[in-house]
Structures are given as C-alpha cells and as structure tokens.
Amino acid sequence: MSAVPKPLLSLRQWRVAFGANEVVHGIDLDVAAGERLALVGESGSGKTVTALGVLRLLGSARLSGHCWFDGEDLLQASEARMQQVRGQHIAMVFQEPMTALNPLFTIGDQLAEVFLLKMALSRQDAWHRCAEMLRQTGLTPVDRFMGSYPHQLSGGQRQRAMIAMALACKPKLLLADEPTTALDVSMRDKFWICSTPCKEKLARPF
Ligand SMILES: Nc1ncnc2c1ncn2[C@@H]1O[C@H](COP(=O)(O)OP(=O)(O)OP(=O)(O)O)[C@@H](O)[C@H]1O
Numbered sequence: 001m002s003a004v005p006k007p008l009l010s011l012r013q014w015r016v017a018f019g020a021n022e023v024v025h026g027i028d029l030d031v032a033a034g035e036r037l038a039l040v041g042e043s044g045s046g047k048t049v050t051a052l053g054v055l056r057l058l059g060s061a062r063l064s065g066h067c068w069f070d071g072e073d074l075l076q077a078s079e080a081r082m083q084q085v086r087g088q089h090i091a092m093v094f095q096e097p098m099t100a101l102n103p104l105f106t107i108g109d110q111l112a113e114v115f116l117l118k119m120a121l122s123r124q125d126a127w128h129r130c131a132e133m134l135r136q137t138g139l140t141p142v143d144r145f146m147g148s149y150p151h152q153l154s155g156g157q158r159q160r161a162m163i164a165m166a167l168a169c170k171p172k173l174l175l176a177d178e179p180t181t182a183l184d185v186s187m188r189d190k191f192w193i194c195s196t197p198c199k200e201k202l203a204r205p206f
C-alpha cells in the first residue's frame with residue numbers, strides 16, 4: 001500500500017478579519033504536490049483573501065489559524081522569509097492583472113526582474129527565459145510583447161503576461177485567482193494550469 005502524500009499546503013482554522021469584520025471563518029484545506037484544488041464560492045465569499053492571506057499580502061488584515069507550507073507555518077515566518085517564499089516557492093496569478101503589473105515598466109523588464117532577482121540569472125539568460133515564457137503563454141511575436149507596457153496589451157494578454165510571471169520561477173505552488181476570466185472562451189479550455197511540477201504548465205496549442 002502506498003503512503004498518503006504529505007500536503008504541500010495545509011490551512012487549518014484559517015481566518016481572515018478586517019477589524020471586527022471576519023470574512024473567512026476558519027477553513028481547513030489540503031493541497032498535495034501535483035494536485036489541483038478549486039476553491040468555489042459566490043462573489044465576496046473570501047476566495048481572494050484566503051489566497052492573499054497565504055502570501056501575507058493583506059496589509060492590515062488579521063490572519064489566524066495555521067498555514068503550513070512544506071512543513072513551515074507561514075503565519076510565523078519573518079517578512080524576509082516571506083519575500084523568498086513569494087514568487088519563488090508560491091506564486092499567484094492575481095484576479096486583476098492591471099493592478100498587479102507595474103504600468104511604468106515593459107512586460108520584458110518585469111518578467112526579467114523575476115529571473116534576475118529570484119533566480120540570479122545573467123541578463124542574457126534572463127532575457128532568453130523571458131522569451132521562452134512569453135512563447136509558452138502565446139504572447140508572440142515575443143519581441144513586440146517584451147517591449148510593450150501593460151496598457152498596450154489587451155486584458156487577456158495582460159493575464160497571460162501575469163501567468164508567465166507567476167510560472168517563471170517554477171514555484172511549488174501556484175495560486176490562480178480566476179486566471180482565465182479575461183481570456184476569450186475558446187482559449188480557456190486550452191489554457192489550463194496546475195500546481196506542480198510547473199514546467200510545461202500550459203497546455204497546447206502554445
Ligand atoms: N482590504 C479589504 N478591507 C476590508 N474588507 C475587504 C478587503 N478585501 C476584501 N474585503 C472583504 O472580504 C470579503 C471577501 O472578499 P474576496 O475578494 O476574498 O471575495 P471573492 O470570493 O474573491 O469574490 P469574487 O468572486 O468577487 O472575486 C468581501 O466581503 C470583501 O468586501
């Protein structure tokens with residue numbers, strides 16, 4: 001009999017509150033490596049804040065419970081540790097790409113920064129990896145998209161750029177917050193995402 005795999009992410013009694021207003025009321029969930037888990041709920045039910053809370057990106061919100069990631073309770077982790085975890089170990093495709101992308105930098109520069117800072121690649125290698133990621137997400141011709149600013153992209157193209165950025169470091173876990181809402185319907189079923197391994201995450205036809 002094979003052993004039950006240890007979860008990569010475990011939330012226990014996970015609560016999120018803004019002041020006196022508790023918006024996530026103690027959820028438990030497990031995600032194993034290579035597993036996909038969908039969080040389903042009506043608008044305002046707390047899907048986004050649950051995910052943002054895992055990355056401790058909620059500013060003034062009060063988080064409680066346990067958030068075990070790969071054996072480490074992220075609620076107890078230092079901010080310096082969280083900076084390593086974000087992007088490198090857990091990446092997120094945000095619900096609103098326009099607020100997540102920096103309007104002042106080109107897509108190429110923002111994507112390259114991930115490789116330069118998180119993976120310490122040389123400029124040339126970073127550029128090659130950027131091109132590869134853009135090709136995988138269907139943003140071709142690559143040169144055009146590398147030099148484009150976020151406002152020069154359509155909503156769906158921005159969402160693809162976000163997906164490319166999230167997958168760049170091959171994270172162990174990908175939090176995908178409605179990652180295909182801006183993609184046209186014919187593309188959505190071709191653009192599936194899973195948690196790990198993160199290589200070849202995006203299915204054909206790209
Ligand atoms: N920064 C904040 N300050 C106060 N309340 C907030 C904040 N962010 C979210 N909320 C509240 O938390 C609740 C959950 O919001 P959340 O964005 O997680 O919903 P959701 O399930 O992702 O909804 P949707 O499907 O519309 O994206 C909502 O009632 C929202 O108003």
Ligand SMILES: [Mg+2]
Pocket residue numbers: 047048049095177
């Ligand atoms: Mg949401």
